[in-house]
Amino acid sequence: MNLMPLGSLGAVETHGTVTFGLWLPWVSAADGDVVTVKIIHEADQFLQAFPAREFQLTHSVRPPYGDFWSATVPIAGTLPAVPGSAWGNPGRYVYRYTITNPSVGTIDWIIDPFAREFGVGKQSAFTLGYEPYVWSAGEAQWRTPALADLILYEVNIAEFGSDLNRARGFAAYLADLGINAIEIMPLSNVGNSVDWGYLPIGYFGVDERFGNRLDFQQLVDICHQHGIAVIVDVVYGHTGVDFPYYDAYTRLRYRDNPFMGPFAKDYFSNFGKSTDFNREITRDFFFTANHHWLEVYHVDGFRYDCVPNYWDGPMGVGYASLVYETHQLTKANIASGRPYWSRFDAGAGKPLTLVQMAEQLEAPRKCCARPIPTARGRTAPTALRARLPMGIAAGWPTWVCSWASSATPTGRRSTVTRSPKLHFNTSRTTITNASFAISGPPIPTKPSIRCSPRATEHSGTCCSPI
Numbered sequence: 001m002n003l004m005p006l007g008s009l010g011a012v013e014t015h016g017t018v019t020f021g022l023w024l025p026w027v028s029a030a031d032g033d034v035v036t037v038k039i040i041h042e043a044d045q046f047l048q049a050f051p052a053r054e055f056q057l058t059h060s061v062r063p064p065y066g067d068f069w070s071a072t073v074p075i076a077g078t079l080p081a082v083p084g085s086a087w088g089n090p091g092r093y094v095y096r097y098t099i100t101n102p103s104v105g106t107i108d109w110i111i112d113p114f115a116r117e118f119g120v121g122k123q124s125a126f127t128l129g130y131e132p133y134v135w136s137a138g139e140a141q142w143r144t145p146a147l148a149d150l151i152l153y154e155v156n157i158a159e160f161g162s163d164l165n166r167a168r169g170f171a172a173y174l175a176d177l178g179i180n181a182i183e184i185m186p187l188s189n190v191g192n193s194v195d196w197g198y199l200p201i202g203y204f205g206v207d208e209r210f211g212n213r214l215d216f217q218q219l220v221d222i223c224h225q226h227g228i229a230v231i232v233d234v235v236y237g238h239t240g241v242d243f244p245y246y247d248a249y250t251r252l253r254y255r256d257n258p259f260m261g262p263f264a265k266d267y268f269s270n271f272g273k274s275t276d277f278n279r280e281i282t283r284d285f286f287f288t289a290n291h292h293w294l295e296v297y298h299v300d301g302f303r304y305d306c307v308p309n310y311w312d313g314p315m316g317v318g319y320a321s322l323v324y325e326t327h328q329l330t331k332a333n334i335a336s337g338r339p340y341w342s343r344f345d346a347g348a349g350k351p352l353t354l355v356q357m358a359e360q361l362e363a364p365r366k367c368c369a370r371p372i373p374t375a376r377g378r379t380a381p382t383a384l385r386a387r388l389p390m391g392i393a394a395g396w397p398t399w400v401c402s403w404a405s406s407a408t409p410t411g412r413r414s415t416v417t418r419s420p421k422l423h424f425n426t427s428r429t430t431i432t433n434a435s436f437a438i439s440g441p442p443i444p445t446k447p448s449i450r451c452s453p454r455a456t457e458h459s460g461t462c463c464s465p466i
Helices: 137-141 164-168 171-177 213-225 244-251 280-296 319-335
Strands: 010-014 017-023 034-041 053-056 058-062 066-074 091-101 105-110 117-119 123-128 152-155 181-184 200-202 229-234 301-304 355-358 398-405 408-417 429-432 435-438 448-453
Touching: 010 123, 017 091, 034 066, 053 066, 091 117, 105 244, 137 213, 164 213, 171 213, 213 229, 229 280, 229 355, 280 319, 301 319, 319 355
Parallel strands: 152 181, 181 229, 229 301, 301 355
Antiparallel strands: 010 017, 017 066, 034 053, 034 091, 058 066, 091 105, 091 123, 117 123, 398 408, 398 448, 429 435
């Protein structure tokens, strides 16, 4: 999976000028398509005298997803089209996209899939004059509690405090209860004003009902000051019908969709739409969303909703891959010394404390069983198999496996990873996809097998022969 360049996606303001960018695969100027953005200051939003201003986007082809649309709009200090309008002043602006297609005409009210803020209704938003949040001095010392030590309290912001500002005032109360983590029900943008958040249409910011990105950063900061980790509920296997990658292509009457479609178990076809993790843009989109919440909001992990929607096995391209790649990304950021990512570093010999929880992982013992690749000697080959636990997909990618018998008391050791590129401390190996064969002394007929994660990540045995 690859991180998308969020610096050129969505609405990004620099010194009063806003750039807009989004991928719209299969929407092309060569086919006669035209894309525009309509922008209005929030103070003018409901005044008939002040219509939104419209700007045309430029089409280009940008790897790896193809058709890309962008525009640069100077706003700060520019004169309004209608006297008395708030255009050009600091504050919050709402915007939306339109697509004009030769076959269907103009479709309006398309929200931005990469928006960081949201407005009332089907509107994306940005703040002119936005200043990044400055974290408290103690945030650099915060450490996410170990998984075994978590005492969770589930929070629905709308019912707990009505919004993020009020919820922030309850941090001391939560700490007094004796909990050390809260799991917040979905904060992502939804289409309805009363909604638990499980049909999202925007993934990179906080729904306007609760506040904005600054409000949530302040909540996370004060929770960490009270010793409370913050885990967010995310919905990646399906979306609401107003999610732009479903909404736009449906109204364009395309027969196929570059982002959406059946993937695993389609539980929400009556009122939501499935995301297709066979698509590169889909996988990278949600991987980037994970990184965004970890990097920008300093959350301590995720509770993944309705995993059957995108579970295609422990070695699949859906849920398991997303969890694994997020774990690897976290390790890389810790190793590079990226600020604040050390919160997941529990020290040498211990697993990362990044929380990744699956909701509704069906038949976990069955789905998480995975055979060790077969090891064979030059003569008398004997298949060695054992069952590995969930850790192979959830964050312990490196395993040390050994066999031993009375004929070979010390055994031989091999390092097994999830990647097809396997590395072993043996004299010679043959690699085929995710399996391997070891050339060496004959393997005993009935060896005992012992497997454990590499000591730097976890300790203890994990497997038994089958």
